[in-house]
Amino acid sequence: MAQRRDSGLGEEEGKGCGAVKVEVSNHERLERNKKYAVYKVTVNMDGRSVTVSHRYSEFLNLCSKMKKKYPEKSLKLPGKKIFGSVDAELVQTRSQAIQEFVTKLASDKNIINCVDVQAFLAVSPSRCNSYETDDEAYNSMNPSVQSSRRNSFSEDLALREKANKMKPSDFDFLKVVGNGSFGKVFLAKHRADDKAYAVKVLSKHHVMLKNEGRHVLCEREVLMKNSRHPFLVGLHYSFQTADKLYLVMDYINGGELFFHLQREKRFSEGRVKFYGAEIASALGFLHSHNIIYRDLKPENILLDSEGHIALTDFGLCKEGNQMASTFCGTPEYLAPEVLQQKPYDRMVDWWCLGAVLYELLLGLPPFYSRNREEMFEMTKSKPLEFRFDIISDAARDLLTKMLAKDKSERLGFHSDVQEVKQHAFFKSIDWDLLEQRKVAPPFVPELNEGILDFNNFDRQFTKLPVTDSVTRSAKKLFTKGQPACRMFENFSFTKTPKSEQESICF
Numbered sequence: 001m002a003q004r005r006d007s008g009l010g011e012e013e014g015k016g017c018g019a020v021k022v023e024v025s026n027h028e029r030l031e032r033n034k035k036y037a038v039y040k041v042t043v044n045m046d047g048r049s050v051t052v053s054h055r056y057s058e059f060l061n062l063c064s065k066m067k068k069k070y071p072e073k074s075l076k077l078p079g080k081k082i083f084g085s086v087d088a089e090l091v092q093t094r095s096q097a098i099q100e101f102v103t104k105l106a107s108d109k110n111i112i113n114c115v116d117v118q119a120f121l122a123v124s125p126s127r128c129n130s131y132e133t134d135d136e137a138y139n140s141m142n143p144s145v146q147s148s149r150r151n152s153f154s155e156d157l158a159l160r161e162k163a164n165k166m167k168p169s170d171f172d173f174l175k176v177v178g179n180g181s182f183g184k185v186f187l188a189k190h191r192a193d194d195k196a197y198a199v200k201v202l203s204k205h206h207v208m209l210k211n212e213g214r215h216v217l218c219e220r221e222v223l224m225k226n227s228r229h230p231f232l233v234g235l236h237y238s239f240q241t242a243d244k245l246y247l248v249m250d251y252i253n254g255g256e257l258f259f260h261l262q263r264e265k266r267f268s269e270g271r272v273k274f275y276g277a278e279i280a281s282a283l284g285f286l287h288s289h290n291i292i293y294r295d296l297k298p299e300n301i302l303l304d305s306e307g308h309i310a311l312t313d314f315g316l317c318k319e320g321n322q323m324a325s326t327f328c329g330t331p332e333y334l335a336p337e338v339l340q341q342k343p344y345d346r347m348v349d350w351w352c353l354g355a356v357l358y359e360l361l362l363g364l365p366p367f368y369s370r371n372r373e374e375m376f377e378m379t380k381s382k383p384l385e386f387r388f389d390i391i392s393d394a395a396r397d398l399l400t401k402m403l404a405k406d407k408s409e410r411l412g413f414h415s416d417v418q419e420v421k422q423h424a425f426f427k428s429i430d431w432d433l434l435e436q437r438k439v440a441p442p443f444v445p446e447l448n449e450g451i452l453d454f455n456n457f458d459r460q461f462t463k464l465p466v467t468d469s470v471t472r473s474a475k476k477l478f479t480k481g482q483p484a485c486r487m488f489e490n491f492s493f494t495k496t497p498k499s500e501q502e503s504i505c506f
Contacts, residue, residue, distance in 0.1 A: 037091045039098050043106050043121065052121055059098055065116050066105070073108065077101055113211050118487060166239040166494070168246065168470065171199060176464040177457045183244075186470065187251060187454055196451045197236060200247040201470055204488070207245070213487045215315045216245060220491070222314040223249060225289055227495060230437050231282040233302070233312040238493040245491060252310045254303030254445035255456025257360075261298055266363040269395055271442040275301070276357050277421075277429045278309045283353065284417025287346045292318040296352035297330050298359065305451070307441025331372055332365040336380045336405045350412040350420065354402025361395060362387050366403055380405070398425040 040053045063077045077097050105111050112118075171188040178185030183202040190197060207216055220238055227234035237248040257275070261267070267275075279301065286293055295316040302310045318324045323343035335351035337344045358366045366384060369375040384403050386396060401411035401423070412419050421431055433439050447453040454462055 037094075039095060041098060041102055043102060054120070056094055056098075058120075059101065062116060062120050063101060066111060066114070069114065070108075070111060073104065073111070075101060075104060113214075118211070118213055120486075166237050166246075166248075166492070168241065168244075171197070171248075173199070173466050173470045174452065175454045175457075176461050176466060177454055179461055179464065184464070184470075186466065187253075187452065188248075189452070196251040196253070198233075198249045198251040200249065202245040202247075204240075204243050204245060208487075212315075217487070217491075218317055218319055219314040220247060220493070221319065222286070222291055222317045223247065224493060224495075225291075226314075229282060229285045230435060231278045231309050231311060232285065233310050234495075235493065236495045238491055240488055240491050245488060249312075250310065251451070252302040252304045252312070253447060253451065253453050253456065254305055254307065256299050256458070257301040257303060257309070258298035259456060259458055260303065260443075260445075261360065267360050268442070269361065269392060272357055272360045272395075273425065273429070274439070274442050275309055275360065276353065277426055277431070277434055279311065279353060279356070280417055280420045280426075281431070281435055282309070282311045283349050284420075286317075287349070287416050290319060290321050292324060292346050293349050293352075294318060294324070295329050295333075296349060296356055297333050298356060301356070303443075303445050303456070305445065305447055306437075307444040308437060331375060332359075332368055334376070334379065335407070337407055339376050339380050344407070346416065347407040347410055347413060350402055350410055351407075353420075354399055354411075357395075358399050358403070361391050361399075366399075392425075394423075394425040394427075398423050 038053050038055055039059065040051065042051045057080070060077055060080065063075055066073070066075050078094060105117055170192065171190055173186045173188045175187040176184050177187050177198065178200075183200065183206070186199045186201065188197050188199040189195070202216060207213055220235065223233070223235035226232035233250050233252060235247060235249055237246070239246050239248075279296070283293060283296070293311070293314070293316075295313065296311070300311060300313045302312050304310055316328055323345055325341070325343050327338060327341060329338060329348075329352075333352045333355045335344065335348040338348060355365050364387070367375055367378040367382060369378065384400060386399075391399075398411070401409075404410040407413060411423060420426070421429070430439065445456050448455060
């Protein structure tokens with residue numbers, strides 16, 4: 001068997017820029033008894049609208065930082081006006097310059113991924129209504145303004161987290177069950193309700209350092225939707241401390257499919273059919289919400305205590321209707337169009353499912369090689385082969401169609417999951433009963449310790465110590481940390497009862 005595979009071959013693409021709109025508002029600072037111009041910028045990116053409001057000096061500060069980082073981009077804004085009033089003509093000139101400047105930022109995928117730019121754009125609606133002065137002379141003579149702004153963000157964060165009534169000390173962290181680039185996943189028991197959860201704890205410092213803030217926020221958004229589907233890990237709570245982010249999710253204790261595959265080498269066709277059907281149902285749900293999963297692999301497929309599957313790890317998901325373009329995912333499962341660096345869509349998920357089913361049936365991914373470059377070349381050009389003549393004609397046909405190198409010939413191209421459901425391989429599946437969890441799983445994981453059992457997780461995780469770093473805060477970590485405060489300003493979430501259709505965000 002192949003060793004454990006890692007994700008993260010690339011960061012998510014820069015958001016495609018649409019129209020950039022600049023409006024000017026007046027705000028009266030009572031202590032100065034004057035009105036100042038505030039520039040409200042709306043940027044349409046990847047199907048969503050981002051609106052921020054900043055004084056002109058803030059745009060200048062950002063421009064200065066970006067000019068140092070990207071001198072070849074010729075970014076510019078008119079300089080400061082130290083003396084005199086800010087008249088209508090000057091405001092109009094600045095508005096046009098800001099529009100050109102922000103358009104350049106949003107249309108360049110390298111710049112838009114920069115932490116400073118992400119922080120500048122990541123402002124909540126309540127923040128947008130809190131205008132500040134455009135008087136550079138006043139601000140330059142009052143250094144306490146920036147300190148006051150930092151304190152207000154900290155106070156807002158404290159109030160929001162208090163409203164959420166969730167904190168790390170509410171949990172007993174029992175065992176490490178997963179480990180990633182930015183933190184760990186813990187088996188934890190909530191002290192009040194005595195329920196077991198999987199708690200993903202992420203370091204803000206590492207997330208921001210790697211420019212992965214948008215991935216974390218996207219994962220949270222997808223997790224919030226997942227509670228409506230039986231084969232997706234869902235979110236119960238999210239909250240934060242000064243230096244950490246917490247995602248409190250369903251604890252799925254049957255272990256990774258990869259863990260069981262390592263033990264058994266390959267599965268029976270009936271078992272693979274069951275897993276494939278539940279996975280296809282989950283992918284169809286994500287696609288119906290304009291989400292491309294992008295990282296389907298046995299490590300991200302969990303088994304629950306009854307033997308049903310649950311997809312997890314949504315950090316590489318892509319939301320929106322636009323095509324994706326980033327080279328990201330796990331090498332063994334990358335579709336040809338990703339390797340060819342062409343724009344791609346949800347069809348990459350059906351390729352991934354084909355590669356996973358091939359591995360479950362035959363023991364290795366379809367074009368596996370220890371030489372990564374060779375594996376990529378085979379994926380792009382080598383015809384599909386079957387190592388063993390041990391699978392049915394229906395299974396062979398399914399894999400051939402899912403692993404078609406031309407996505408227009410791939411199963412799922414015309415009607416997505418409905419096309420997959422209608423394939424002969426799944427003829428015996430009653431999809432209505434399956435999605436009601438009324439089809440008996442062919443395998444039930446052995447659980448000796450009940451809901452708190454962790455024996456189906458890899459020892460490389462469970463042997464790791466659970467330390468104080470789970471809850472310890474670094475008080476000085478974000479003294480310069482406005483980007484993290486802004487980006488995660490609305491991170492807290494509490495799941496509502498099932499009878500309520502909407503979730504509550506704080």
